[in-house]
Amino acid sequence: MLNRVVITGIGIYSSIGKDLSETADSLYKGKSGIILDPERKKYGYRSGLTGFVESPNLKGILDRRSRIMLPEQGEFAYMSTAEALRVAGIDQDFLDSHDVGILFGNDSSAEPVIAANDLIREKGDTIMVGSGSVFQTMNSTVTMNLSTIFRLKGVNFTISAACASGSHSIGLGFLFIKHGYQDCIICGGAQEINIYSMGNFDALGAFSIREDEPHKASRPFDKDRDGLVPSGGAATVILESMEHALKRGATILGEVIGYGFSSNGSHISNPTIEGPQKALEMALKQSGIKAAEIDYVNAHATSTPAGDASEARALSNVLGGSRPFISSTKSMTGHECWMAGASEIVYSMLMMKHGFIAPNINFDTPDDDSALLNITPITVEKDIDVFLSNSFGFGGTNSTLIVRKWKSN
Amino acid sequence: MTKQEIAEKIIPFFVEEFEIDESLIVPDANLRDTLQLDSLDFVDLVVVIESNFGFKVKQGDFQNISTFDDFYNYVETRINAPEEPNAN
Numbered sequence: 001m002l003n004r005v006v007i008t009g010i011g012i013y014s015s016i017g018k019d020l021s022e023t024a025d026s027l028y029k030g031k032s033g034i035i036l037d038p039e040r041k042k043y044g045y046r047s048g049l050t051g052f053v054e055s056p057n058l059k060g061i062l063d064r065r066s067r068i069m070l071p072e073q074g075e076f077a078y079m080s081t082a083e084a085l086r087v088a089g090i091d092q093d094f095l096d097s098h099d100v101g102i103l104f105g106n107d108s109s110a111e112p113v114i115a116a117n118d119l120i121r122e123k124g125d126t127i128m129v130g131s132g133s134v135f136q137t138m139n140s141t142v143t144m145n146l147s148t149i150f151r152l153k154g155v156n157f158t159i160s161a162a163c164a165s166g167s168h169s170i171g172l173g174f175l176f177i178k179h180g181y182q183d184c185i186i187c188g189g190a191q192e193i194n195i196y197s198m199g200n201f202d203a204l205g206a207f208s209i210r211e212d213e214p215h216k217a218s219r220p221f222d223k224d225r226d227g228l229v230p231s232g233g234a235a236t237v238i239l240e241s242m243e244h245a246l247k248r249g250a251t252i253l254g255e256v257i258g259y260g261f262s263s264n265g266s267h268i269s270n271p272t273i274e275g276p277q278k279a280l281e282m283a284l285k286q287s288g289i290k291a292a293e294i295d296y297v298n299a300h301a302t303s304t305p306a307g308d309a310s311e312a313r314a315l316s317n318v319l320g321g322s323r324p325f326i327s328s329t330k331s332m333t334g335h336e337c338w339m340a341g342a343s344e345i346v347y348s349m350l351m352m353k354h355g356f357i358a359p360n361i362n363f364d365t366p367d368d369d370s371a372l373l374n375i376t377p378i379t380v381e382k383d384i385d386v387f388l389s390n391s392f393g394f395g396g397t398n399s400t401l402i403v404r405k406w407k408s409n
Numbered sequence: 410m411t412k413q414e415i416a417e418k419i420i421p422f423f424v425e426e427f428e429i430d431e432s433l434i435v436p437d438a439n440l441r442d443t444l445q446l447d448s449l450d451f452v453d454l455v456v457v458i459e460s461n462f463g464f465k466v467k468q469g470d471f472q473n474i475s476t477f478d479d480f481y482n483y484v485e486t487r488i489n490a491p492e493e494p495n496a497n
Contacts, residue, residue, distance in 0.1 A: 065447075127456065128456055130453050
């Protein structure tokens, strides 16, 4: 028998809020977390725009050994995970006595790699990078660090799937629990935001250069969009089997009812309509609901001309006449890349909890594709029973998640 | 550099790097236990030594170091050994 999979904890550390409360407020108000960073221009970036995420001070919270092994996205992930565990009512005693797993999305750790090799070149001696460096540099840095800090004993690995990493981590957690391999998994996504992390992405000319108006630069679906704005942080979603959550008396926040995935089988960076559409249809079929039951879609839409257009077509093809409210929270946060699939579940969970749909800010003028959709440029007061979240990444990896509000009866 | 000067130079780094109370660092105290060093921490101890005293620690050098006093003696010997070139 397959398990139902529920969400019992969420946590966030992002450019629009360092905790759930601050983030919910920003989402409601349509607040942007984008700045112009002059250091990026000096470094050689075409665009100096970025989300701004302040590094947490973990001295006094984590011991030295834990801290020196954490890169910045690991610090962000520690913050979001600590918050999610608090929300879930899971303490260290529980973690010590149960096989709780971790599946986190992360797809780079540029700064520690560059810093270490600069030092090796300068000193001519590898030992000078110290003992923490190697644990900061690996793609699995977030899972290896958090599993050590929280002494986790369940499944433990990182999902690297470009900008769909965070979404796939939740999807895989869903499958692990659904099929009975785990009772509880810490899922999420983390994204570094330092100057070294995005230079080669900037090289593709994919970033907005609307530098005179940072808050207006990220404008998914808008006719005048000119590219994405990179951003970062971390988001955590605690998944459990319904039985496990009810048994320990946890407050259930929502239920994951669908996970669809696909690969475009095409160009490495150019999007398609068919690939996302396949993931959407798979998630919808698995959820057992009709398209008309979806109240809100948190679109992947990053503010690139081609990506937004193909997603608009895919959504229109699948959701057709039901026209649910749609927004891309990337209009406020920028593109949180490896983290985005997880953070957008958290953002949507906050909207579900507080009964509103966050705006797709800067959506001033639709184009032929976005005109097909019911995109809201303003905050809408609305109860959400079911939402859908899309995430797509380089290589044509697609992920769609569907979440339903938990009703105790 | 005298032992006293070595101690005065390195103790603040021990306090900062290994986050321990300065009052615990006395000559007869066990270095490994006091600094709570595991196998990874010895790498960082090597970095602290090279950064502060400019010589490279050789494999096995720590085998004969038990107390902080042993450590100061070791650093004093290495600094004053003419055959040991300074690190870059």
